[in-house]
Amino acid sequence: MRITDLLKKEGIRIGASPADKSEAIEMLIxxxxxCGSLNDTAVYREGIxxxxxxxxxxxxxxxxxxxxxxxxxxxxxxxxxxxxAGVDYGSPDGDPCKLLFMIAATTDGDVHxxxxxxxxxxxxxxxxxxxxxxxxxxEEFLALIDAKETEKFPEEAAAAPAPKKEGYRVxxxxxxxxxxxxxxxxxxxxxxxxxxxxxxxxxETNGSGGAKNVLTAEDIANCDGIIIAADKSVDTARFDGKPxxxxxxxxxxxxxxxxxxxxxxxxxxxxxxxxxxxxxxSVGNESFGRRLYxxxxxxxxxxxxxxxxxxxxxxxAFLIDAAKGVPMDGNFGSVTPVAAWFKAMGGYAFNFMLPxxxxxxxxxxxDRPGLLVGVVGGFLASNGATFADPGAVSxxxxxxxxxxxxGFLAGWLLKLFEKLCDKLPRALEGLKPVxxxxxxxxxxxxxxxxAVNPIxxxxxxxxxxxxxxxxxxxxxxxxxxxxxxxxxxxxxxxLNKAAYVFGTGMLASATTESYQVMASVMIGGMVPPLAIxxxxxxxxxRWTADERKNGVVNIVMGLSFxxxxxxPYAAAYPLKxxxxxxxxxxxxxxxxxxxxxxxxxxHGGIFVVPTIGKPLxxxxxxxxxxxxxxxxxxxxxxxxxxxx
Amino acid sequence: MIQKHFTxxxxxxxxxxxxxxxxxxxxxxxxxxxxxxxxKEVNAKSPMLIMAACIKGGSEIDLVCDxxxxxxxxxxxxxxxxxxxxx
Numbered sequence: 001m002r003i004t005d006l007l008k009k010e011g012i013r014i015g016a017s018p019a020d021k022s023e024a025i026e027m028l029i030x031x032x033x034x035c036g037s038l039n040d041t042a043v044y045r046e047g048i049x050x051x052x053x054x055x056x057x058x059x060x061x062x063x064x065x066x067x068x069x070x071x072x073x074x075x076x077x078x079x080x081x082x083x084x085a086g087v088d089y090g091s092p093d094g095d096p097c098k099l100l101f102m103i104a105a106t107t108d109g110d111v112h113x114x115x116x117x118x119x120x121x122x123x124x125x126x127x128x129x130x131x132x133x134x135x136x137x138x139e140e141f142l143a144l145i146d147a148k149e150t151e152k153f154p155e156e157a158a159a160a161p162a163p164k165k166e167g168y169r170v171x172x173x174x175x176x177x178x179x180x181x182x183x184x185x186x187x188x189x190x191x192x193x194x195x196x197x198x199x200x201x202x203x204e205t206n207g208s209g210g211a212k213n214v215l216t217a218e219d220i221a222n223c224d225g226i227i228i229a230a231d232k233s234v235d236t237a238r239f240d241g242k243p244x245x246x247x248x249x250x251x252x253x254x255x256x257x258x259x260x261x262x263x264x265x266x267x268x269x270x271x272x273x274x275x276x277x278x279x280x281x282s283v284g285n286e287s288f289g290r291r292l293y294x295x296x297x298x299x300x301x302x303x304x305x306x307x308x309x310x311x312x313x314x315x316x317a318f319l320i321d322a323a324k325g326v327p328m329d330g331n332f333g334s335v336t337p338v339a340a341w342f343k344a345m346g347g348y349a350f351n352f353m354l355p356x357x358x359x360x361x362x363x364x365x366x367d368r369p370g371l372l373v374g375v376v377g378g379f380l381a382s383n384g385a386t387f388a389d390p391g392a393v394s395x396x397x398x399x400x401x402x403x404x405x406x407g408f409l410a411g412w413l414l415k416l417f418e419k420l421c422d423k424l425p426r427a428l429e430g431l432k433p434v435x436x437x438x439x440x441x442x443x444x445x446x447x448x449x450x451a452v453n454p455i456x457x458x459x460x461x462x463x464x465x466x467x468x469x470x471x472x473x474x475x476x477x478x479x480x481x482x483x484x485x486x487x488x489x490x491x492x493x494x495l496n497k498a499a500y501v502f503g504t505g506m507l508a509s510a511t512t513e514s515y516q517v518m519a520s521v522m523i524g525g526m527v528p529p530l531a532i533x534x535x536x537x538x539x540x541x542r543w544t545a546d547e548r549k550n551g552v553v554n555i556v557m558g559l560s561f562x563x564x565x566x567x568p569y570a571a572a573y574p575l576k577x578x579x580x581x582x583x584x585x586x587x588x589x590x591x592x593x594x595x596x597x598x599x600x601x602x603h604g605g606i607f608v609v610p611t612i613g614k615p616l617x618x619x620x621x622x623x624x625x626x627x628x629x630x631x632x633x634x635x636x637x638x639x640x641x642x643x644x
Numbered sequence: 645m646i647q648k649h650f651t652x653x654x655x656x657x658x659x660x661x662x663x664x665x666x667x668x669x670x671x672x673x674x675x676x677x678x679x680x681x682x683x684k685e686v687n688a689k690s691p692m693l694i695m696a697a698c699i700k701g702g703s704e705i706d707l708v709c710d711x712x713x714x715x716x717x718x719x720x721x722x723x724x725x726x727x728x729x730x731x
Contacts, residue, residue, distance in 0.1 A: 059664070067660065116660060118696075
């Protein structure tokens, strides 16, 4: 443990002039706070003052080293300050102190003793302490310590650069379904934890913009192991023969150090990618429900860009026609030539929605051979071909439910088929991926979908008529409430996505009700971050300083319909945050329906408000939901001072 | 010269407070007081040197007193170490 690992530039203050000992202590604590080393400043301060009460921590030679071991310390850290005019610190030799260090130690381990011992070994040299006292900048101060430490412990300096030559010890891949927030939050948390533990780590992000900071073959060959923190499928074949620990993306955000520890302690099982069956075995520690979710999310995340771009194009078409004052009949959106162009292009993107959804679900289950069966299955679901009417001239498409079924069932069937094919002679190995799997897959999925389509069509119709029924009986509000609440209960989890997939799926039927569904769905997803942001602003005493700071970001998140912004809060206080957000979202979703707000774009948050039917009432519903959520949160979550 | 073997009893070892108290107490005696620990000799009248030696709880040390009142010094040291520096 080097001093320079614990002391940061931001933790050094040069030329301070504290009036007395207690002000000097406050300044040093302030530096720790700035460096983010403390969980609870007040508790840490108590520790420091309790220690001073037992006797001064001034050690003579114009040096004082106040210190505390405390639960309030996140990670061992050091701050430093020079006070050229000196401060009376009750030193045993009676001299004022000009050089002050403050140790923040965690309650576990001997770091505290080791830091102290090491500092003493450096500080015994009075020439060195004089130089420190006269340092002109934090950079100079830190450079002096670094140089002295290298001189005093030459064996370490020689050892230190070595790990860098070997490359990264731990690698990680992060991915989440939407690839907007979680992927990067987990990557950042892992990188920070690696830095803190002194473990060289490289994190690849599989976000919406594609994979960044991609792990090279050399990285993989040289590492100790790989952490996969992902809620969707990532390319794992490259990790063959390395220890791999697979987990949820949330663990990457909340338990980065634990994950790194698992790799370093050799707890991760060695990953085998040469046979498909073993791939499943290695992820076998994941529950069935989780795997199901992962497959679904792989489909949804690949489908999303098609939905968003196509949906906004279509919304633009409606906007243009609306501006021209075209009558709102069946041709609405394609009357003006420009609008017609937008609507057609958006529609083409929409046509790919179901094939992509089913294709990537199947691919997540059965790897590359699954793509064909899924895409074709999804396409058959969207055109509704049957045995009697293979040309799909007058059929009812089975829609998104059929596409979901196609993706999963075709994926699993193909996987089963792949297993059966293991018994084939080895000579046929090369033919499997190019001929046998595709041929058998197409046959299977075609038969399956032609049989399923009529049934799914009936269910889909029932759903739509159920919606209509609810609406005719003035019960659409109930649906709005349910969808709104579903969006915020698990914020990006299965319930949220189920509601979202339902909403976007309904868009295809292009009725007023379906647009009302989408409006309720989106508003439900916008409320949670907003409710939390409002709470951090109007109920400040419920939150820590860090939580309040991030509250502002949540306004942007909420307005952009990125529900995930609320997750850190929901994860920290689930029983308080989730019911509050769900209630707020339900209110907003219900109101949106009540106001007959309609939304034709499946994403976009505040940016698509101009395309919303009754935009002002929509914003009113949104505000109402956020305020209800905030008030509920204020009721459930007591001020933190009372909790202490 | 007297030499005596000790095991540090308090869990935290000779961190700042015990090191300071111990060095202060030893400074009252005219004899030299030296801690032999981990192959090194440390002047036990300097809190800084004691701390720099990083003597953790459970460590084995030898204490060497040499000079006037060396018996008193080793007795004082003994009682401080044996009661874990009051921790």
